[in-house]
Amino acid sequence: MISGSLIKLDFFYLVLGAMLLMIAVMALRDPHNPKRYSSALFWALYAVVYLAGDWLSPVAAGALMVVMALIAGFGGVTLGRYGERSPEQRRDSAQRLGHKLLIPALIIPITTMIGSTLLKDVKFDGLFLLDPKNTTLVSLGCGSLFAVATACWLTRATPLQAMRESRRLVDHLGWAVVLPHMLAVLGLLFTEAGMGKAVAHVVTSYINMDVKLVAVAVYCIGMALFTIIMGNGFAAFPVIAGGVGIPVLVGVYHANPAVMAAIGMFSAYCGTLMTPMAANFNIVPAALLELPDKNAVVKIQVATALPILLANIALLYFLLNM
Amino acid sequence: MNQTVNLWPLLGVAVIILGFALRAHPVLVVIAACAVTGFAAAMDVEHLLAVLGAAFIKTRNLPLILLLPLAAIGLLERYGLKEHAQASIARIKSATTGRLLIVYLAIREISAAFGLTSIGGHPNMVRPLIAPMAEGAAENRYPALTDPLRHRIRAMSAATDNVGLFFGEDVFVAFGAIVLMQTILRGEGIEVDPLHIAMWGIPTAVTAFIIHSWRLHRLDAHIARAMMNSAKGGQA
Numbered sequence: 001m002i003s004g005s006l007i008k009l010d011f012f013y014l015v016l017g018a019m020l021l022m023i024a025v026m027a028l029r030d031p032h033n034p035k036r037y038s039s040a041l042f043w044a045l046y047a048v049v050y051l052a053g054d055w056l057s058p059v060a061a062g063a064l065m066v067v068m069a070l071i072a073g074f075g076g077v078t079l080g081r082y083g084e085r086s087p088e089q090r091r092d093s094a095q096r097l098g099h100k101l102l103i104p105a106l107i108i109p110i111t112t113m114i115g116s117t118l119l120k121d122v123k124f125d126g127l128f129l130l131d132p133k134n135t136t137l138v139s140l141g142c143g144s145l146f147a148v149a150t151a152c153w154l155t156r157a158t159p160l161q162a163m164r165e166s167r168r169l170v171d172h173l174g175w176a177v178v179l180p181h182m183l184a185v186l187g188l189l190f191t192e193a194g195m196g197k198a199v200a201h202v203v204t205s206y207i208n209m210d211v212k213l214v215a216v217a218v219y220c221i222g223m224a225l226f227t228i229i230m231g232n233g234f235a236a237f238p239v240i241a242g243g244v245g246i247p248v249l250v251g252v253y254h255a256n257p258a259v260m261a262a263i264g265m266f267s268a269y270c271g272t273l274m275t276p277m278a279a280n281f282n283i284v285p286a287a288l289l290e291l292p293d294k295n296a297v298v299k300i301q302v303a304t305a306l307p308i309l310l311a312n313i314a315l316l317y318f319l320l321n322m
Numbered sequence: 323m324n325q326t327v328n329l330w331p332l333l334g335v336a337v338i339i340l341g342f343a344l345r346a347h348p349v350l351v352v353i354a355a356c357a358v359t360g361f362a363a364a365m366d367v368e369h370l371l372a373v374l375g376a377a378f379i380k381t382r383n384l385p386l387i388l389l390l391p392l393a394a395i396g397l398l399e400r401y402g403l404k405e406h407a408q409a410s411i412a413r414i415k416s417a418t419t420g421r422l423l424i425v426y427l428a429i430r431e432i433s434a435a436f437g438l439t440s441i442g443g444h445p446n447m448v449r450p451l452i453a454p455m456a457e458g459a460a461e462n463r464y465p466a467l468t469d470p471l472r473h474r475i476r477a478m479s480a481a482t483d484n485v486g487l488f489f490g491e492d493v494f495v496a497f498g499a500i501v502l503m504q505t506i507l508r509g510e511g512i513e514v515d516p517l518h519i520a521m522w523g524i525p526t527a528v529t530a531f532i533i534h535s536w537r538l539h540r541l542d543a544h545i546a547r548a549m550m551n552s553a554k555g556g557q558a
Contacts, residue, residue, distance in 0.1 A: 009383065012386055012390065013382065013386075015390070016385070016386060016389055016390065019389070019393070049378065049379065049382055050382065053379045053382060054379075056375070056379065057372075057375070058371070058372040058373075058375035058376040058379070059368060059371045059372045059375055060375065061374075061375030061376070061378050061379050062370070062371030062372055062373070062374035062375030062376075062378065063371055063375070064375070064378075065374055065375065065378045066353060066371070066374070069349045069350065069352065069353040070350075070353070072347075072349045073347045073349045073350035073353065074347075074350075084400070085400055087405070090399075090400070090401070090402040090404075090405050091402060091405045092402070093401045093402045094401070094402025094403070094405040094406040094409065095402075095409075097401060097402065097406070098406065099406075099410075101398055101401060101402065101403045101406050102403075102406075102451075104394050104397075104398055105394070105395065105398055105403060105446065105450055105451065107394075108391050108394065108446045109440050109441050109442075109443070109446060109447070112440035113438050113440055113441065116440065117437070117438075134383065136439075136440060137383055137386055137387065139440075140386070140387060140390060140391070140440065141386065141390050143391075144390040144391045144393070144394060147391065147394035148393045148394045148397065150394075151394045151397045151398055151401075152397070154401075155397065155398075155400075155401045157397055157400070157401070161397065161400070162393040162394070162396065162397045163393065164396075165392075165393060165395075165396025165397045165399070165400055166389075166392040166393040166396050168396055169392045169395070169396045170389065170392060173388075175347075175348070175349050177385060177388070177389070178349065178385075179348055179349060179352070180384055180385065180388075181378070181381060181382065181384050181385055182349060182352045182353070182378075183352060184377070184381040184384055185352075185356070185374055185377040185378050185381060186334075186352050186355055186356055186359070188373075188377040188380070188381070189334075189356055189359055189360060189373060189374065189377065190331065190334060190359060192363070192373060193328075193331040193334070193359050193360070193362065193363035193365075194327070194328055194331055194363065195331045195332070195334070195335075195359075197327050197328075198327055198328065198329050198331055198332050199332070201327040201329070202329070202332070229335050229338070233499070234498075234499065234502055237502065237503065237506065238506050241503075241506060241507070241510075242506070242510065246507075246510050246512070250512065256518075256522075257507055257512045257514045258514045258515065258518035258519045258521075258522050259522045261503040261504075261507060261514065261519050261522075262492065262503075262519045262520070262521075262522035262523040262526070263522065263523075263526060265492055265499055265503060265523075266488075266489065266492060266523060266526040266527075266530075269488040269489065269492075272484075272488065273481075273484060273485070273488070276342060276348070277338070279348075280384065280387075280388065281444075281484050282480075282484075283348070284388060284444060285444040285448060285449075285480035285483075285484075286477070286480070288444055288445060288448070288449045288480075289448070289449060289453055289476040289477070289479070289480060290476075291473050291476060291477060292473065293473070294348075296473060296474075296476075296477040297477050297480045297481055297484075299477075300474070300477040300478055300481050301481045301484065301485070303537060304481065304485055304530075304533055304534045304537055307533045308489075308526065308529060308530050308533055311526065311529045311533070312526055312529075315525050315526060315529070319522065319525070322522075
């Protein structure tokens with residue numbers, strides 16, 4: 001072990017793996033789920049990724065991902081029945097518990113904040129308390145566990161009931177749960193296949209950058225477009241900054257690199273708002289909020305993203321040489 | 323600049339665009355794009371599977387942030403968290419959907435700018451609290467709130483969380499994006515002070531707040547107009 005810590009990210013991989021395995025078992029035992037065998041298989045395979053990820057060979061993990069995609073893609077992951085309470089029952093307990101219901105919900109962000117700011121450098125016997133490379137995730141994991149415990153204590157529900165409820169939510173999310181993960185894989189594959197060079201080549205070969213405004217616009221729009229393709233501003237930034245920002249804006253127009261970088265990254269974020277490829281921000285919330293149109297969040301964000309992108313072009317044009 | 327660049331991987335992008343245009347299942351589109359991109363980059367099946375598998379294991383930290391809070395949130399929902407959030411907003415007479423979301427946008431953007439990116443989030447804030455409250459505020463005024471409006475309000479709640487997070491976080495010096503920018507520029511032989519990058523993010527952060535708040539303000543007018551029309555339609 002290179003960096004020792006008491007609470008490691010691996011611990012939460014096991015927690016999530018166990019959670020997914022229980023969801024698989026519950027799906028298998030739910031006669032109301034029309035496709036309970038394929039649903040159970042899907043969640044069991046995902047559990048394997050977390051429980052045995054470190055021992056899987058890359059080829060086996062790749063095959064597993066393809067099988068999961070085929071099960072989900074051909075409608076093999078379906079809803080079951082969850083024994084939900086009636087709206088009247090929920091209203092009654094809401095009145096009874098009142099603001100106390102907020103406590104467990106707020107424990108998650110508060111623990112995450114405390115962990116990732118105050119406790120990030122805390123050590124015991126030379127071991128970090130929290131995995132130093134993943135402080136935020138590990139704090140969020142601890143917060144989630146505290147929140148379940150508090151919620152169980154407050155409502156006198158059992159941890160098993162908490163598992164049933166996570167199954168209800170995970171089932172409603174369905175394939176949207178794995179989409180961000182699979183898109184991240186596609187993003188890494190794009191990088192490996194040299195997508196960045198290809199896009200930078202196309203962008204720089206066919207457009208005349210002799211006019212300053214054109215160069216600025218190409219840079220900002222290029223950031224947004226490449227982010228729309230990759231679903232991730234962090235993937236777009238090196239490509240477009242390397243292809244247009246540094247050689248043209250800094251090299252030819254003597255731009256201030258800090259201005260070029262800051263406004264470029266924000267242009268990339270305009271792309272993030274407009275693409276289903278950024279599934280964690282756009283597709284998952286649509287599923288979480290039970291919207292019939294999975295692209296509803298992307299569609300509503302376009303009218304915010306485009307004006308911000310235009311404003312970025314104007315800001316960069318006028319602030320370029322600050 | 324005459325070195326040959328392999329443009330074939332761009333076929334992977336074409337598959338994505340085609341797939342979304344044809345409304346094919348997103349997971350199948352992604353797998354098809356993986357296959358096309360891999361073969362366009364001259365990988366054989368085994369190599370491609372290995373690349374996919376290694377990436378799948380490497381990125382498995384991503385779903386944690388979504389899945390770990392679900393047990394607590396699900397349990398609280400069972401005991402009426404949504405109903406409580408809606409009843410609380412009903413007591414504030416001046417609350418409208420737009421005003422509520424503008425306040426949330428401000429909190430989200432400012433807290434992200436101070437590095438507290440975990441204050442919001444879709445699974446632990448938007449689904450259990452923000453979206454039900456935004457919906458409840460509209461329902462207070464218009465008890466017969468239509469489903470399309472409900473969906474629009476929910477989508478806007480999710481969008482508000484995203485806009486606040488994205489345009490707030492780059493104003494904070496210790497955030498990953500600033501470090502990434504500095505590292506990349508250094509790789510190209512340019513030294514920049516991270517503080518300057520963070521500072522030059524402020525004009526866009528302010529612009530984003532103004533543009534999105536204006537849209538939230540308009541949402542209230544949109545709801546009012548839509549409900550007036552549906553009331554007229556109901557009487558006719």
